[in-house]
Amino acid sequence: MSTIDERLTPTVSLAPATPVETAPRRAARPVLGFLQRVLLSDYFILYLTIIFFVVASASFPTLSAPGNISNQLSNMWPLLAVAVGQTFVLILGGIDLSQTSIMAITSVVGALFITQTLDAPTFDKSPLWGTLISDKGGILAGNPNAVLIGVIVMLLLGTLIGLWNGFAITRFKMAPFMVTLVSMIFFSALALWLTASRNVSGLPEDFLLLGKGDIVSVYFGPKLTPEIARRDILPLITYPFMIAVGLAVAGQFILSRTVFGRQMFSIGTNRRASEVSGVPGSRVIMLVYAFSGFCAAVSAILYSARLEIGRPSLGDGLLMDIVGAAVIGGTSLFGGKGSIKGTFFGVAFFVLLLNILNAMKLSPFVIDATKGIVILIAALLDITRTRLINREARS
């Protein structure tokens, strides 16, 4: 009993905690240590992209032509916008398969609202013919605020579908994979049904500006004539650039600086433990899926404006690019890890990869297979990196 009594009079020694060695143990061989540092760096994919670009430019000179670079940059922005949302969901340890069909449905609905002309023989098979749409266009045709209202409708629709996903996942405790898979199938079918499988054209000029309006353009080459042909002017900073990068910066800020961001990482690492620690798990999850839907809608606006149509098959085949870009950028499919910065590099890497594969004139099947292999390698790399980081933490 004496030992127990001793506890009653605590003799707390307030000696400072012995400092523990924090510097990671360097690998014995310097080359290995260097490789390990590069592999663990946040900028690993950026280095890889640059090396890739330089090497590939040597064999395919078109790659570094200003026209190509400008074109590839414009390919990046809509993908970046949607990948930001996917990154958020992946950090939670979930996945949003419905993003592509959210893009399709928002593209179609937005276009049907604001289109100025519709061809009767093709669209009279649509269930909306005669009520919301007619041969005079959508319900907002001729309305001075058509574009503004149309964009708001698209964003709202995307957010609501995302919110529904989040609600089903948290309220009914369904697997994110299942919920978003059902949403994907449902909304892509709905998009096809509403438009009778047709692309919706005749969008107002103001809307199209969102896809190609440029703020800073550059012209390379000699000035032979006083008028420079439009196709020779290369847009560098465009509206899509501003919108997508704005979204990405906001996303990075939320992730790294706000309470919400910390709570996301915490839920992604261990939902149960986070909820025990007072994190409002369901609320955070619902908001993240809503944000994912919002990002998909932004991306749909950029794509629709660029293609100048509302397209029911807009996001088809894009899912692999979205998840791939996020995973290559270091976001873990197991949750709790990821950054928008990484996703940005991942998007750049993916667009470049696609560009190179196209320049090699490979068949679409080979290109898809290559994309799959690259994502597989990225996932393996993620596991290796995690193992290395854990080993450093233990040593």
Place this chain on the structure above:
Amino acid sequence: MNINIADNIALVSLPSFASKMTQVIRQRDMVTSAGQVAGQLQLKSGNIVEQPAKSLSGGNQQKVVLAKWLLSKPSVFVMDEPTRGIDVGAKYEIYSIIDQLAASGSGVLFISSELEELMGMCDRILVMSRGEIFGHFTREEFDQEAILRAAFREHGNGSNGA
């Protein structure tokens, strides 16, 4: 818990480190406060901003859990088996922390299945058996045999042993 120690400790009280309007975290405040609590508990760790909590020993992980709630300054603690699965040294430190908490005016409800630890720590012991309180002992009445008797529902023990 792949998350670093500082974020882990601050998780419960995160909103108190953020401005109300923007929800932006004051990182420096957060790390300082987490560091203070970690120091108070003599958490044996490296850099709390870099080291993941899962690399700590069991006892130190338990201290991280304690630190989380200490930081949020509650007036009552409910501790369910706070010393399970940790070594003797860390156990002793946890006991000291609990004593300090009690001394500073917090109420502590200490749940345990280890009789010695309860008899050492508590002012009062309530014995639960089959979903109801079956024995009530104050410090002077602590007796290993009597408490065990109550736990096995043998009558006539404790001051008001049902």
